[in-house]
Amino acid sequence: xxxxxxxxxxxxxxxxxxxxxxxxxxxxxxxxxxxxxxxxxxxxxxxxxxxxxxxxxxxxxxxxxxxxxxxxxxxxxxxxxxxxxxxxxxxxxxxxxxxxxxxxxxxxxxxxxxxxxxxxxxxxxxxxxxxxxxxxxxxxxxxxxxxxxxxxxxxxxxxxxxxxxxxxxxxxxxxxxxxxxxxxxxxxxxxxxxxxxxxxxxxxxxxxxxxxxxxxxxxxxxxxxxxxxxxxxxxxxxxxxxxxxxxxxxxxxxxxxxxxxxxxxxxxxxxxxxxxxxxxxxxxxxxxxxxxxxxxxxxxxxxxxxxxxxxxxxxxxxxxxxxxxxxxxxxxxxxxxxxxxxxx
Numbered sequence: 257x258x259x260x261x262x263x264x265x266x267x268x269x270x271x272x273x274x275x276x277x278x279x280x281x282x283x284x285x286x287x288x289x290x291x292x293x294x295x296x297x298x299x300x301x302x303x304x305x306x307x308x309x310x311x312x313x314x315x316x317x318x319x320x321x322x323x324x325x326x327x328x329x330x331x332x333x334x335x336x337x338x339x340x341x342x343x344x345x346x347x348x349x350x351x352x353x354x355x356x357x358x359x360x361x362x363x364x365x366x367x368x369x370x371x372x373x374x375x376x377x378x379x380x381x382x383x384x385x386x387x388x389x390x391x392x393x394x395x396x397x398x399x400x401x402x403x404x405x406x407x408x409x410x411x412x413x414x415x416x417x418x419x420x421x422x423x424x425x426x427x428x429x430x431x432x433x434x435x436x437x438x439x440x441x442x443x444x445x446x447x448x449x450x451x452x453x454x455x456x457x458x459x460x461x462x463x464x465x466x467x468x469x470x471x472x473x474x475x476x477x478x479x480x481x482x483x484x485x486x487x488x489x490x491x492x493x494x495x496x497x498x499x500x501x502x503x504x505x506x507x508x509x510x511x512x513x514x515x516x517x518x519x520x521x522x523x524x525x526x527x528x529x530x531x532x533x534x535x536x537x538x539x540x541x542x543x544x545x546x547x548x549x550x551x552x553x554x555x556x557x558x559x560x561x562x563x564x565x566x567x568x569x570x571x572x573x574x575x576x577x578x579x580x581x582x583x584x585x586x587x588x589x590x591x592x593x594x595x596x597x598x599x600x
Contacts, residue, residue, distance in 0.1 A: 263577055263586070263588050264404040264588045265573070265588055266573075266587075269409040269447070269573040271410050272409065273447065275398075275414050276413060276414060276417045276439060276443060277440035279398060280417060282399060286394070288425050290425065291425025292425070295427075300327075303329075303375065305352070306363065307360065309481065310415060311354075312477040312478040313478075315331075316416055316419060319474070323470070324427050324432065332351075332366060334362035334365070337362070337365045337368075337370075338362035343373050345374075346373040348375075348376075349374070349375040351370035351371070353366065354379075354380045354381070355379070355388050356383070356400075356408055357382070357383050359383070360388075367379065377391065377393045378396070379396070380418045381398065382414070396418055398411055400414045407485050407486050407576075416569075417439060420563065432560060432562060443570055446555070446567035446568070447571070451541075451554070453541070455579055456582070457512050458483075461511075464489065464492075464511065465492055465506075465514075466479045466483070466492070466513070467495070467513060468493070468496070469522040470521070471564075471565055473495055475565040476494070476516050477493040478569060479569065482572070482573065482576045485590045486579075487587070488585060499532075499533070504533065504536065507536040510537065511536075511539065512538070514540075514541050514553075515541070517542060518545075519559075541553050553571070
């Protein structure tokens with residue numbers, strides 16, 4: 257595949273603004289109803305369960321629910337139900353499971369067990385006629401449509417948008433609701449931003465970090481996975497705080513880093529971590545608002561900090577596609593991988 261030829265990965269990432277607009281409209285009534293029910297009974301706990309990119313969306317959900325709603329959110333390992341056959345106390349909890357295919361046996365088994373243990377099971381799933389959707393008390397479709405590329409893009413962004421819509425309807429936060437209305441336009445703007453400055457240093461690397469914190473950590477995890485999948489590049493995701501607890505020892509001259517920074521309480525710590533890595537010789541490309549950073553990757557201005565990660569990951573997907581092509585790889589067909597992964 258030549259660099260001029262557009263991959264399915266890139267095409268599908270570019271569909272994200274329209275997918276999100278359609279999904280938000282289609283799920284609006286159901287989300288408002290569910291948000292009202294959750295606000296009235298306020299579950300004591302949210303439990304997430306997912307794998308791969310969907311688990312990165314669950315990381316985003318954790319930080320969003322805990323910062324916006326003050327509800328403890330914990331990740332359940334699917335093997336607890338599917339392999340260890342353990343039942344956990346989840347009375348009155350919200351069990352949030354996220355999946356593209358809805359077919360992985362361990363995720364389906366976890367949802368079934370959660371329901372038996374007293375949780376309300378909510379599934380965010382792209383394939384509505386799936387075992388997971390059938391198992392849930394309520395299923396909200398992602399409506400991303402078919403993805404030909406093995407690497408998920410538009411379905412991941414739709415997952416984040418569905419989590420945002422749920423949080424906005426649950427919290428009834430006017431600022432977040434208004435930001436959600438602008439989200440499709442902001443995503444369209446993000447799709448047009450050029451992160452090409454980072455292509456060559458990353459394409460020539462063997463190892464790198466992707467760093468984020470709080471609401472930006474889930475997309476850092478997703479970006480690292482996409483580099484592994486599509487570019488055969490060993491990229492590891494870290495919280496900016498965790499980088500300082502050991503991984504910094506790996507950083508040296510020219511070591512590439514992408515840093516995702518949203519404009520909230522984590523920004524000061526992210527700025528300090530970026531400076532520390534640069535002091536060690538790292539080449540840090542910072543996706544952040546403002547004009548102060550000489551190696552800044554452009555971002556959509558004035559976005560709500562809970563929405564900004566969605567725009568940044570869309571810009572990143574277009575970068576990852578170009579990095580894979582620069583390394584002579586087809587981003588649509590990673591070796592050893594297939595679209596639907598069914599784990600037990």
